[in-house]
Amino acid sequence: MTVTSATQTKTKWVYSFGDGKAEGGRAMRDLLGGKGANLAEMASLGLPVPPGFTISTDVCTYFYQNDRTYPADLEGAVEAALAQVEQTVGARFGDPAKPLLVSVRSGARVSMPGMMDTVLNLGLNDETAAGLAQQSGDERFAWDSYRRFIQMYADVVMGVDHYLFEEAIEIHKEGKNADLDTDLDADDWKQLVEAFKKIVADNHDRPFPQDPKDQLWGAIGAVFGSWQIDRARTYRRLHNIPEEWGTAVNVQAMVFGNMGETSATGVAFTRNPSTGEREVYGEFLVNAQGEDVVAGIRTPQPLSREAAEAAGPGSDKPSMEEVMPGVYGQLLDVFEKLETHYRDMQDIEFTVQEGKLWMLQTRAGKRTAKAALRIAVNMAHEGLITETEAVTRVEPSQLDQLLHPTLDPAAPRDVLTKGLPASPGAASGQVVFTADEAEEKAKQGENVILVRVETSPEDIHGMAAARGILTSRGGMTSHAAVVARGMGRCCVSGAGSLHIDIKTRTITCNGRTLKAGDLVTLDGTTGEVMVGEVPTLKPELSGDFSTLMQWADRSRKLKVRANTDTPGDTQTAREFGAEGIGLCRTEHMFFEADRIIAVRQMILARDADGRRAALEKLRPMQRGDFVELFRIMAGLPVTIRLLDPPLHEFLPHEEQEFADVAEAMGVEPESLRWRAKELEEFNPMLGHRGCRLAVTYPEIYEMQTRAIIEAALEVAQESGQTVVPEIMIPLVFGDKELASIRKRVEAVAQEVIAASGHKLDYLIGTMIELPRACLQAGSIADHADFFSFGTNDLTQTTLGISRDDASRFLPAYVEQGLLAYDPFVSMDRAGVGELVKIAAERGRATKPDIKLGICGEHGGDPQSVAFCHRQGLDYVSCSAYRVPIARLAAAQAALAED
């Protein structure tokens, strides 16, 4: 140990706990780490915690700021704390007669793989091992413990390869013709201790330390040192854990669950983490140490008699309730105490040493979505937590699991490959390769999976007909992914190892070939693609779900709308609690079979008059669409985006299609192909689309405005409800552009309203989806009643990433830690977020009451929803199936502020 001159002599570096009291507590998680804070808390609660102390994270910070040295006064503090442990236990560190043994464990604020985990039995050496043998009356236990210690210490502290030790055991067993470790006796372990010490001496520049103090400082140094090893750094980078946090070191007196039949070790949850039911849940092993439970060599026994009975008559494993009724009773008391105190389900570790219960760990337990809901709602009903607390207890993104079918976890899976989990849920069906085939087979009652290299707007009818969609290209926000999520269809996208051959109608992948009609199963939650049919479980939107959502709705300030454009989705959205439509994409309506011809005629028209004639055919159909949406939304706000995609998206791509369309339209295929060629774009995302269409072809928006206003008037008349359509102009980058288009839209709206003889209010607003629009939001707001942030396109332009092409490099960025997360999944706060903030500020500076919302895919991402709440937006809008997630996330964001 190196000591430097102390500059912070007053800092308390070491915090003791045990014997019913503690210097720390759960509130000191930052300083003591999660484990240390909870050990201190349990000790203060009077729970049986082996005494010990925690060296704080401040020491870790000091260690790295001072060239890997410790504060001058640390050694004294550790000595003092150790002396206190010795006194409590009645044993002395290094005392051959009655040696104190300790465990040394790391403990950061959050559990972190890659860090040094545990060194057990520290304090053993040649002398104390002999003493332990004598004291415990169990020689085998003592020497086995010692050799385990050497092995563990040499590995994690001294960096000697653990394989060398395992090899030595194997050689020894061979020499003895022994098969199992249990075949070895005390002498064998004693011999192996000598062999182990030799291995250390041969493979390290220093021998295995015999002085327990040296052992202790070695272990402490190893814990601090492990904060900066590669695996830990990678983990931190990937999980955005700041380097400054550092780790604490916990030193605690050893207790032994392997001291005979009255000793045991186990893990438990205070409730069932799978279902959320309030019942004893856990398992234990008699005469074993903690690692044995995890290792899975022996089958653990259940805790409660009930669980033992549930395991069936064939089970020969008696429960703890039966074999250690006293300890079991104590454990139930501990459950009660911990739940009352922590007010959450706990995940605990315990050891029983010769009939006495010791608590080694407690922490909030991980749970399934279903359990999280049940626990939160039950605890509120039990009065343990408030209803608003219950709202904060469920991870919003977990809800996704509940809203879609899932694969039966018990069923076998023949995994073919893995793609991106683009839209949750699970589905099985026959492979089809075209949208038309999907529709046809679906009409015949077949379940189909639509398999495409990538999807385009022309595939929508097939996607709607399919149970699931599988693509070999495209990312989490590719067309397939976005549309599938919107429809609630399960989707696996970007499964790059699939080679799809449309001609032969086959898929080859990893040496296997599937053909059209073969059964496959998709897991949209994991991205797995399976051969054959895997049974699925239906979602159960239990009472707990709706109870919690009601509580959530009371707390949130953000409104939640849905991005939908079909009556079916709109109905679903309302059932999921959507408070309006935030984005109705009118172009999807253009693709239906009876309309696409008129759309193409419009595109091929030679002049504005020709376009108007074709648009007039579309108007009654669009009006009909809007009438349906207004009816379903029954007076809730409906935001309709005027045509956005470039016109070439509506033209055919294949030769045969050109011929068909040309015939249907009575034109030469050549002229059609020529126009298609003419409209082709290098970068359609940055091309002739959005309101740019209105600048060159104003008649398109005029028709759409007319259809919207007519539909609103019709529904307002028939229902007597107030219908206030919100007309949204996409892809604006400046005020003059919006002013000019608004003028035209307004003129048409006024004319239709005047002609009707009725009154109708309507709003005209714009998507803010280009960086320039964010910067110019101040002047744009002069002409907009609302802003809706289109964060999909804003992400594409701000980062310069095409979401359809991103799958080639974005995964590498996330893997290498160059981006903390996929910016198409969660809003890039550093870039896109700043622009949204600027736009909101500038927009409000011009028009303080301007309505602000977001309608990108991020509207259903909890982190992004929280960001929107903090910016004071009025609403988020997301696909129907994510509405509950957004509602919960919005509530949590509001509660986090209080």
Add this chain to the structure above:
Amino acid sequence: MTVTSATQTKTKWVYSFGDGKAEGGRAMRDLLGGKGANLAEMASLGLPVPPGFTISTDVCTYFYQNDRTYPADLEGAVEAALAQVEQTVGARFGDPAKPLLVSVRSGARVSMPGMMDTVLNLGLNDETAAGLAQQSGDERFAWDSYRRFIQMYADVVMGVDHYLFEEAIEIHKEGKNADLDTDLDADDWKQLVEAFKKIVADNHDRPFPQDPKDQLWGAIGAVFGSWQIDRARTYRRLHNIPEEWGTAVNVQAMVFGNMGETSATGVAFTRNPSTGEREVYGEFLVNAQGEDVVAGIRTPQPLSREAAEAAGPGSDKPSMEEVMPGVYGQLLDVFEKLETHYRDMQDIEFTVQEGKLWMLQTRAGKRTAKAALRIAVNMAHEGLITETEAVTRVEPSQLDQLLHPTLDPAAPRDVLTKGLPASPGAASGQVVFTADEAEEKAKQGENVILVRVETSPEDIHGMAAARGILTSRGGMTSHAAVVARGMGRCCVSGAGSLHIDIKTRTITCNGRTLKAGDLVTLDGTTGEVMVGEVPTLKPELSGDFSTLMQWADRSRKLKVRANTDTPGDTQTAREFGAEGIGLCRTEHMFFEADRIIAVRQMILARDADGRRAALEKLRPMQRGDFVELFRIMAGLPVTIRLLDPPLHEFLPHEEQEFADVAEAMGVEPESLRWRAKELEEFNPMLGHRGCRLAVTYPEIYEMQTRAIIEAALEVAQESGQTVVPEIMIPLVFGDKELASIRKRVEAVAQEVIAASGHKLDYLIGTMIELPRACLQAGSIADHADFFSFGTNDLTQTTLGISRDDASRFLPAYVEQGLLAYDPFVSMDRAGVGELVKIAAERGRATKPDIKLGICGEHGGDPQSVAFCHRQGLDYVSCSAYRVPIARLAAAQAALAED
């Protein structure tokens, strides 16, 4: 006239001038308009200016802020000013015995078409016309003047169609069997006056006003009213003239150039506006009014004897020097006085009334680029202006005319169509349709014009070989345009009416067909495409040019570099004064015939080792390229951008090409096509390119870095000069990304330097070309020695406009005034500019001495250069042929600040 209660009683609304004095002057242009300010100035100078007064632009502002009413005290001020004119002239407004006649003219700060121009002879009515006849002794003159006045007044003030009056004259002439106006006598005009008054009465709700005061206020109101007519508003919108400026009204005593042979009217320049030579330049007409000179019915006569003689012996037009020697002498004195006073070439209008010279207008004269240079340099030599003033007298963008060949203006042109003026200059040659053909024919000494739908990097050798490039698609910053400007080749892009048929090797356009080998001529300065050969004039970089550039260089603070990547261009850039290379695009080097195979092997390789092997073949060639550039730049900074475009740009597109490449590489065409398909992108601009290539294929940048450092070491050794390469990493959007790539680049550089045993300094910096990079500039600067703003891509992402697709809608935006200018030509200050400003500020906050430059196309645009100067950037970089423009613009920006 309507009067409202005055709130600003102290404001002076009316400014008198004449009789050797004036209340205004040239400094009051904002208040008096250009015309009014200069009339006042001339009067103060003692020049003979007919007396008058100017009603200020403040009145115009008041007029529109107060519902088209005047200040209460305006009427009195006008009366007083008018009285002063009456006194000076010795005539009275409305006095039949000796009537004062006036002209009423508009006059804004800048000349503005669309505004009401002029009403002459105001003050004439039935009585004063008779008086004028008597006083002048010329009845015909009086009645002709009166009828002209009625016609003009009725048209511009009362809105009566001027056609009605012309018709009346025609009918009258028919009745008299007269052919010409001159065939009509005093009585005819007198009769027509009656007819005209009847026309007014029949076509307006009030008769023609007989009261001169009513006439005057009518004309004043018409001038102010014309500020808001559609044409004027459109002009203001297009030229960014604020509405608040308003117009002034000039009322001035009439003088008559049509009072016989001792009267005349004329226009003159104080120097030759075409060549800049100091000589008398202008023309006049005896016995005529100003409009007659413009109308072109009579051929005007030259002013000087010299000019008359230069017109040749056939000319029968005597000069003013000959026919009015006295007035001519006065005029020369006026020239001298005006130039001495205004210190610039003047464009003047004058009238001679019965032997007396009157000045009606003076203003700075428009001039050609050549003349601008000559005048600026000469005036500085003459001591009239300083050298720094001379620098401010030449419009930088005008220089473009001087640096390229131009079409002989005298030659006839058979214009086929018009495209975008993508790269200046002019060229004639045979039509070729492929780059290979261009190269082949050029080798045979033919002049060729390369005609493509659009160009791609594969066409570069053909573009270099051609005299000019013509495309039917793509905007001002399409590939063709950018590359052509870089090479100094003339280019017309986006000529949409051309239908290019590669198969039949023909162009059809507006009903005409051209085939390969036909001669065409391009004018890259106007965008015109002509059939046949039009002779061109060679650029003459006269001594004036280099003199002025030297003076400019003394004033500027911005350095000017060039974007070049070939030895030829780099040489040109140095000759044009480039102080380094700001952007060397390494990908252009990848396309040369002997390299593209290795590039494609690299792309097709299955793993990093395969890629490395192919890259090793390229390394000596890249090193050779860099050696040449370093040699030419002889120690000046050279910024080399590592590979930027997506890899698919290097793969073939056509079937035959695939076969050829596959054969050359010894692979199956299928595998090549598969890979090409795999690499295809929806939006290549936002795709897998820039430093994203380095994240997935780090070996590419490693090879390039090695080649750069090896080349720098080689040239440093051989020349003894300090070579400091600047390695630039493109398309960065975050700090972690740059840090990671920088680390690899640095490792290679250090390794090569260490192995050489020499020392070498180098910089590693980044392009800032994405909005997120601008916002994150603070943290990015931690890892960058310099920022180079890539404003081309930054414009594309900030506005969401693909420059290759923009030609479909951007022209409509500029036409409709939705954008003030093409953001690819001049930097969009509102969006891109704010991001550049943010990035510069944040970058400097982290690293105060970070080097900042710009290397987009905007580096050669004067407005953008001025913006860069104001942001305190260190340099701009532009194509070689724009370097002089940037130098001059940078100097002017610096001088504008002083």
